[in-house]
Amino acid sequence: MKQVHVDVAVIGGGPAGLAASLAARKEGAERVLIIERNTELGGILQQCIHHGFGLHRFKEELTGPEYAQRFIDFIKETDIEVMLETMVLEVTPERKIYAVNSESGMLEIHAKSIVLAMGCRERTRGALRIPGGRPAGVYSAGTAQRYVNIDGYVPGKKAVILGSGDIGLIMARRFTLEGAKVEAVVEVLPYAAGLTRNVVQCLEDYDIPLYLQSTVIEIHGNKRIEAVTIAQVDEKWNPIPGTERKIECDTLLLSVGLVPENELSSQAGVAIDPITNGPLVDDAMMTNLPGIFACGNVLHVHDLVDNVSKESERAGMYAGRYALGKSSEKARRIKVQAGENIRYVVPHEVSSEEPVEFFMRVQRPQDDVALDVGGLRRIRKTSVRPSEMLDVKITPEQLQSLEGDTLVIQIVEQ
Amino acid sequence: MLKHITCTVCPMSCNVELTLGEDNEILSLTGNKCARGKAYATSEHLHPERTLTSIVKAKGGMHPVLPVRTNKPIPKDKLKEGMQVVSKVEAQAPIKMGDVIVADFLGLGVDLVATRDL
Numbered sequence: 001m002k003q004v005h006v007d008v009a010v011i012g013g014g015p016a017g018l019a020a021s022l023a024a025r026k027e028g029a030e031r032v033l034i035i036e037r038n039t040e041l042g043g044i045l046q047q048c049i050h051h052g053f054g055l056h057r058f059k060e061e062l063t064g065p066e067y068a069q070r071f072i073d074f075i076k077e078t079d080i081e082v083m084l085e086t087m088v089l090e091v092t093p094e095r096k097i098y099a100v101n102s103e104s105g106m107l108e109i110h111a112k113s114i115v116l117a118m119g120c121r122e123r124t125r126g127a128l129r130i131p132g133g134r135p136a137g138v139y140s141a142g143t144a145q146r147y148v149n150i151d152g153y154v155p156g157k158k159a160v161i162l163g164s165g166d167i168g169l170i171m172a173r174r175f176t177l178e179g180a181k182v183e184a185v186v187e188v189l190p191y192a193a194g195l196t197r198n199v200v201q202c203l204e205d206y207d208i209p210l211y212l213q214s215t216v217i218e219i220h221g222n223k224r225i226e227a228v229t230i231a232q233v234d235e236k237w238n239p240i241p242g243t244e245r246k247i248e249c250d251t252l253l254l255s256v257g258l259v260p261e262n263e264l265s266s267q268a269g270v271a272i273d274p275i276t277n278g279p280l281v282d283d284a285m286m287t288n289l290p291g292i293f294a295c296g297n298v299l300h301v302h303d304l305v306d307n308v309s310k311e312s313e314r315a316g317m318y319a320g321r322y323a324l325g326k327s328s329e330k331a332r333r334i335k336v337q338a339g340e341n342i343r344y345v346v347p348h349e350v351s352s353e354e355p356v357e358f359f360m361r362v363q364r365p366q367d368d369v370a371l372d373v374g375g376l377r378r379i380r381k382t383s384v385r386p387s388e389m390l391d392v393k394i395t396p397e398q399l400q401s402l403e404g405d406t407l408v409i410q411i412v413e414q
Numbered sequence: 415m416l417k418h419i420t421c422t423v424c425p426m427s428c429n430v431e432l433t434l435g436e437d438n439e440i441l442s443l444t445g446n447k448c449a450r451g452k453a454y455a456t457s458e459h460l461h462p463e464r465t466l467t468s469i470v471k472a473k474g475g476m477h478p479v480l481p482v483r484t485n486k487p488i489p490k491d492k493l494k495e496g497m498q499v500v501s502k503v504e505a506q507a508p509i510k511m512g513d514v515i516v517a518d519f520l521g522l523g524v525d526l527v528a529t530r531d532l
Binding site: 068 | 420422424426427447464465467468469471476477478479481483490493497511529530531
């Protein structure tokens with residue numbers, strides 16, 4: 001088996017892996033390797049051809065491919081190694097990576113530190129338990145996005161979209177622009193799951209109806225999907241009898257959530273947060289396994305790639321530092337706890353020696369509130385939404401003034 | 415006449431209500447909680463613009479299509495016409511991000527540019 005020795009191995013060449021590898025190299029790690037299973041770098045950004053990326057990072061609105069291209073161009077200016085079309089099969093707690101590609105066959109990669117940057121995958125029809133047959137024409141929204149934007153064909157003429165997440169909204173516009181008819185977007189929640197901007201620019205601009213508190217209760221068709229039945233739901237998401245309506249369609253797109261892809265992490269023994277479905281990490285973005293770090297959508301699902309880049313640079317920097325033997329035991333560990341109307345917070349544990357940036361999501365929408373960080377900092381928020389991730393920076397000085405070893409982050413009334 | 419515009423500047427998503435006169439001019443504007451909402455709703459009413467992003471056919475590259483965009487927003491009511499032009503364009507690899515694929519798109523003074531290398 002071919003043996004490879006590196007300082008930092010980054011698994012995944014999407015936005016997280018790109019930013020992490022650059023940061024690790026900048027920190028001084030000499031051999032940095034990106035392992036990517038696709039034929040090119042950039043990850044899912046390559047199929048997100050719409051614009052709206054990079055407003056924080058580059059102070060301009062870029063498309064997904066443009067955002068990716070900038071990072072790919074940065075990588076090209078360095079000696080960071082890239083292995084494309086290479087599939088990682090296993091990661092061990094001793095930081096060995098078993099991978100395979102058609103050029104070298106099996107590879108055993110010995111890394112001083114590892115960054116997990118595998119991203120997430122889409123929740124599928126199977127997770128929803130929609131009754132009906134198994135006809136063709138039911139796609140996850142991201143799969144349809146790939147067909148349209150990378151492979152160049154539109155997989156249907158008359159679509160219904162279940163779920164109003166951003167990918168579903170974006171695909172409603174893409175299908176419409178490409179000449180297909182989007183009959184409806186159906187959302188189980190009482191509000192749109194995606195960004196308001198996408199509701200306006202992807203649905204309202206094209207008069208596409210959005211049905212809230214509704215869901216698809218049956219898929220009709222044998223070989224190809226012919227129609228769906230939608231119905232309104234009660235607070236417990238049970239269909240309300242008498243509200244059923246049949247909509248003819250040849251395509252059903254599912255935009256019903258993303259799940260971090262942590263098979264490799266779990267197999268290695270990385271502890272997973274049941275809320276985020278991603279690893280538990282400390283303020284260095286390190287998992288419970290020493291020298292194994294995580295960032296981007298494998299850690300928790302983001303809505304802005306700018307945040308992915310920022311978080312991943314942090315992971316990459318600490319991974320680089322770890323590989324150089326420069327990381328030190330932390331004297332004090334502070335547990336981070338999600339309080340009132342906070343669904344989760346990343347990182348899960350911090351020291352009081354480094355500045356830290358917390359990323360979190362609320363459980364439900366609220367207006368005119370404040371985000372309270374363990375009494376150390378309070379930030380006014382005109383509105384908070386589950387679809388919009390919050391972030392807050394805390395200094396070591398602020399952390400040192402904390403009493404006890406638990407930091408509660410919560411939403412409080414103004 | 416009344417018109418509603420949802421502000422997209424921040425997550426607050428204010429529902430801005432515009433009272434319009436005979437010539438579509440704005441007589442009054444309410445519901446916005448800040449000045450940015452007023453500016454947004456005003457421009458969204460008077461000259462709504464969008465950036466068009468799509469794909470064009472491509473020959474000789476690793477993918478059969480190339481993602482493109484208008485390098486500036488165009489009037490919203492030109493999107494459909496824009497797509498008709500986009501569907502007929504064919505690009506030839508090698509292409510660099512930023513290469514002009516259609517100059518002076520629809521005669522609007524904006525260019526349709528490539529958004530990746532291919």
